[in-house]
Amino acid sequence: MTTARSRRRPNTLDLAALLPSWExxxxxxxxxxxxxxxxxxxxxxxxxxCEVNGHTPAFDRDLVRAWVADLLAGGAEPATARARQLGxxxxxxxxExxxxxxxxxxxxxxxxKLDVKVVDSLTDDQVRALVKACAGKEFRDRRDEAIVRLMVETGMRAGEVLG
Incomplete structure (x- = not known):
């Protein structure tokens, strides 16, 4: 038996009303x-x-593409636009x-499509200067030096160290 719920079309959903359940x-x-x-x-x-641009929020491929295009045109990084679209x-x-x-x-x-970003590594002199900036006998100095050395030796990013 087909119910009204199963016949619901994607463009008739109240997306905002469903968000709390999804969360x-x-x-x-x-x-x-x-x-x-x-x-x-x-x-x-x-x-x-959608609301600002006069559209009813809906799971419409063209609408989502237009939104992503506007994100990118507005200066969002491709990775950000990709993450937002994934949501x-x-x-x-x-x-479904x-x-x-x-x-x-x-x-x-x-x-x-994501841009390939090349991030230059620190030079040996820059690493030495960074470690030197942590010099000291206080706990925080030693902690900071340990964190810097961990990142340099393993290639970890700050978010991974803090995470």
């Missing part, structure tokens, strides 16, 4: 705080963009899992 689901799935924040930020930004795509997939839509309309939607 609970993300917590129940034990997604990290940063993952939840990244996903939901993308969805909230998409909904806001909307994950929300769309969740709506919850039978809010018959099928995920954003399945297979291509993400923006």
């Amino acid at each position: 609970v689901s993300l917590r129940a799935d034990h997604k990290s705080r940063e993952t939840r924040k990244s996903y939901t930020t993308g969805v909230y930004q998409f909904i806001d963009w 909307v795509r994950r929300f769309s997939a969740w709506c 899992e919850e039978a809010e839509v018959d099928r995920d309309p954003l399945l297979g939607l291509k993400a923006p």
